[in-house]
Amino acid sequence: MTGLLGPAEIRELAARLGVAPTKKLGQNFVHDPNTVRRIVTAAGLAPEDVALEVGPGLGSLTLALLPVAAHVHVVEIDPTLAGALPETAARFAGPDAARLTVHHADALRVRAAALAEPAPTALVANLPYNVAVPVVLHLLAELPTLRHGLVMVQKEVADRLVAGPGSKVYGIPSVKLAWYARSRAAGKVPPNVFWPVPNVDSGLVAFTRREPPRADVAREAVFAVVDAAFAQRRKTLRAALAGWAGGADRAAAALTAAGVDPGARGESLTVDQFAAIAASAPTATPAAQ
């Protein structure tokens, strides 16, 4: 038997495994094959793409990825779910199951070496919502081979991830994702496609890796400026970056050298401007944060 998981299959698998979904691990399983097809279509995988799925759960999305990707890595923190996937894949995906590698691991800690054979090129995931942003940022940092992705996250988080300067929801996730990738909203998903039904809408975010804005400044240095700017987002950058620069005057000098108005706020800056500020940092070590 091959196919995707509908409500009957999800219920049957969960009952057989004794799975009681937990909020702590963001366990809301998709039981709607149309949603799964929509995610895979939006992901736009090429036949040579190696997919990485974080949080496969009972396998809803995994089963749709196996026929269209060259290989599928899944990273699942729950030992029961990770342990059951090979059998689910063999049962529902037939010979395509041979292209699945299951990693029982925490996606926040997984290292490139563990996922090297073959190296993932596309992240496609219905992410655990409480750790969605750190997971995406960790994987983009850890896996330079990841070229593009499509993730489902809580709708508000999707809005934040794709926001640009000047938007009310533009903030740390928006700028950090923009360091790695160009992103766009790829649709909204209602709560009723999940079991159990969450009390939030979901959103799809598509991204494609870009060259980092500047080669002459380390990512960590840029992210330190971003963190400082948004920690006090209502203050001017001159004030918000005083701790980072070792004084408001030094902050103003770095901002001016970077071509940024010291009276501006972080919410109006592009990631390229944050990178320019980091590159103009005072030579003294930034104050501890």
Ligand SMILES: C[S@@+](CC[C@H](N)C(=O)[O-])C[C@H]1O[C@@H](n2cnc3c(N)ncnc32)[C@H](O)[C@@H]1O
């Ligand atoms: C929203 S569910 C998605 C399940 C499945 N992909 C689906 O669409 O039905 C999130 C999944 O992520 C897993 N998970 C939660 N935290 C994780 C982590 N830090 N690393 C890996 N998997 C995690 C949960 O156990 C759960 O299976």
